[in-house]
Amino acid sequence: MSELEIIRRAGDFGSRTALRSGGRDHTYASLVSRSALIAARLLDGSADLGERRIAFRIPASLDYAAVQWGIWRAGGIAVPLSLSAAEPELEHVLTDARVDRILAPEADLGGLRPLAERLSLPLESIESLASGEPAPLPSVGDSRRAMILYTSGTTSKPKGVVSTHANIRAQIVTLIDAWGWEKDDSIPLFLPLHHVHGIVNVLGCGLWAGARVDCFRSFDPAPLLERVAANDYSVFMAVPTIYVKLIRSLEESDEPDRARFAAGFRQMRLMVSGSAALPASVHRQWTRLTGQELLERYGMTEIGMALSNPLRGERRPGAVGLPLPDVTIRLVGETGEVIEDEDVPGEIQVRGPGVFSEYWDKPEVTRDSFVDGWFRTGDMAVVEKGYYRIMGRLSVDIIKSGGYKLSALEIEDTLRTHPAVRECAVVGIPDETWGETVAAAVITQSGAELDLPALTEWARARMSSYKLPRSLLVVEDLPRNAMGKVTKPAVREMFG
Numbered sequence: 001m002s003e004l005e006i007i008r009r010a011g012d013f014g015s016r017t018a019l020r021s022g023g024r025d026h027t028y029a030s031l032v033s034r035s036a037l038i039a040a041r042l043l044d045g046s047a048d049l050g051e052r053r054i055a056f057r058i059p060a061s062l063d064y065a066a067v068q069w070g071i072w073r074a075g076g077i078a079v080p081l082s083l084s085a086a087e088p089e090l091e092h093v094l095t096d097a098r099v100d101r102i103l104a105p106e107a108d109l110g111g112l113r114p115l116a117e118r119l120s121l122p123l124e125s126i127e128s129l130a131s132g133e134p135a136p137l138p139s140v141g142d143s144r145r146a147m148i149l150y151t152s153g154t155t156s157k158p159k160g161v162v163s164t165h166a167n168i169r170a171q172i173v174t175l176i177d178a179w180g181w182e183k184d185d186s187i188p189l190f191l192p193l194h195h196v197h198g199i200v201n202v203l204g205c206g207l208w209a210g211a212r213v214d215c216f217r218s219f220d221p222a223p224l225l226e227r228v229a230a231n232d233y234s235v236f237m238a239v240p241t242i243y244v245k246l247i248r249s250l251e252e253s254d255e256p257d258r259a260r261f262a263a264g265f266r267q268m269r270l271m272v273s274g275s276a277a278l279p280a281s282v283h284r285q286w287t288r289l290t291g292q293e294l295l296e297r298y299g300m301t302e303i304g305m306a307l308s309n310p311l312r313g314e315r316r317p318g319a320v321g322l323p324l325p326d327v328t329i330r331l332v333g334e335t336g337e338v339i340e341d342e343d344v345p346g347e348i349q350v351r352g353p354g355v356f357s358e359y360w361d362k363p364e365v366t367r368d369s370f371v372d373g374w375f376r377t378g379d380m381a382v383v384e385k386g387y388y389r390i391m392g393r394l395s396v397d398i399i400k401s402g403g404y405k406l407s408a409l410e411i412e413d414t415l416r417t418h419p420a421v422r423e424c425a426v427v428g429i430p431d432e433t434w435g436e437t438v439a440a441a442v443i444t445q446s447g448a449e450l451d452l453p454a455l456t457e458w459a460r461a462r463m464s465s466y467k468l469p470r471s472l473l474v475v476e477d478l479p480r481n482a483m484g485k486v487t488k489p490a491v492r493e494m495f496g
């Protein structure tokens with residue numbers, strides 16, 4: 001039977017600790033055997049799930065990893081759900097991916113039941129799945145589709161990014177090589193597990209290497225800092241917002257605590273930032289506080305990681321370094337010309353084994369996002385003194401807030417369903433903590449009143465909290481061009 005490499009490797013790591021979760025250490029052997037039981041229950045006597053989609057909503061834990069591997073070992077496609085998504089967002093993913101069923105911890109089933117019933121989807125507890133006897137498992141080749149992650153783009157609703165096992169393996173292996181992962185590494189995992197940063201860079205790399213992954217339900221500075229001070233970790237990965245929040249925590253701590261926390265960070269062998277631009281000032285402040293020089297890298301759901309500052313060598317604040325092993329990058333100008341010179345900006349285009357296979361059920365969108373086999377990222381960059389620097393995005397409708405990618409169009413579509421909203425325009429505005437926050441300019445229905453607290457309260461049931469407008473302007477009209485189309489840069493200026 002051919003076994004996926006990450007699982008074959010885990011067999012070799014046997015009694016080493018794979019995951020710490022729920023106050024317990026779990027070995028690689030227990031992860032492998034739990035995933036085999038889950039695979040057997042998912043198969044329920046059939047030979048192979050044949051790429052059926054299985055959704056799961058599970059916090060970082062032994063069970064998250066066991067379910068992901070269980071789905072893979074049974075031949076299914078893993079569809080991880082956000083822990084913080086609102087019901088309409090979950091409904092979009094479940095219906096778009098046409099999932100077979102939803103898995104969740106017993107204690108969390110209640111919250112999902114009304115939606116599952118409405119969509120006539122079976123809802124099963126992990127506890128009931130991880131029981132019984134093992135069964136023969138299918139042979140799952142690398143070219144099989146493994147995972148669908150939902151990401152926002154220039155379309156209103158998030159699209160499903162499909163990655164094969166070969167894509168995921170390539171995304172992991174390039175980081176194992178470039179960042180020197182080893183089995184004695186230990187890393188905290190507090191990032192959401194429906195995005196590449198948490199799934200591939202932390203969990204995937206950690207388990208591939210035979211390292212220890214310490215699971216947190218979400219990012220919470222106090223317990224995390226205590227573990228840091230206990231020198232529990234050798235590697236650390238986070239988004240810029242988390243570094244900003246940690247800087248605040250360190251600055252607010254009294255001197256003895258600050259010294260303990262700083263020492264715990266200082267002894268780590270590697271600290272990485274990514275998912276959004278790390279301001280050079282934050283990079284420098286972190287070095288001043290902890291002695292650590294953050295390694296900034298650039299990636300995307302569709303490609304995994306692409307550019308990285310070096311493990312050894314200059315880590316330049318404000319830059320993202322050079323292409324990772326096996327990743328090929330080119331910059332392309334507005335008229336399609338490939339840029340060869342430094343200091344000339346262009347769109348980042350990517351090739352390589354980590355590049356995704358397709359947008360789920362969207363052949364035309366998939367076709368349009370490639371040119372001659374190169375994936376068009378929509379991000380602009382320039383090479384300066386040998387290193388790439390990210391300059392921004394081609395589309396004003398993509399917002400990055402707290403490391404999450406948001407579609408202004410999706411938020412507008414939701415806000416337009418508010419009874420007081422006649423027309424609206426959503427933009428991202430700069431913010432020191434979040435990178436950008438969501439701002440909405442709204443024309444109200446005649447006679448209707450609208451303020452930010454009321455709008456936020458209404459929106460909370462319809463979207464994740466990171467998509468909520470944090471600024472609101474009620475306006476008579478929106479800035480428009482000669483064709484009557486709203487001009488987003490001018491809307492942004494309205495927020496000052």
Ligand code: MCA
Pocket residue numbers: 190191192195196197198218219239241242274275276298299300301304401402403404405434436437438465466467470
């Ligand atoms: C939450 N709040 C916000 C935002 N999010 N306010 C403004 N803008 C936001 N974006 C508010 C909440 O409403 C709440 O306010 C308060 O902040 C605390 O909310 P909470 O959700 O508890 O926040 P948190 O736990 O502190 O979350 C911050 C976070 C989180 C940990 C930075 O956003 C996060 O995990 N981000 C990482 C996302 C990620 O992994 N992205 C990777 C995708 P109130 O209390 O008043 O209600 S990108 C990727 O994968 C590519 C491949 C790559 O390159 O990595």
Ligand code: AMP
Pocket residue numbers: 151152196273274275276277278296297298299300301302320377379390393400403404405
């Ligand atoms: P996502 O689609 O959620 O995977 O987010 C990917 C996007 O995050 C990229 O297309 C970039 O716009 C942005 N991004 C990731 N890393 C960086 C970085 N180091 N600097 C600036 N932007 C980044």
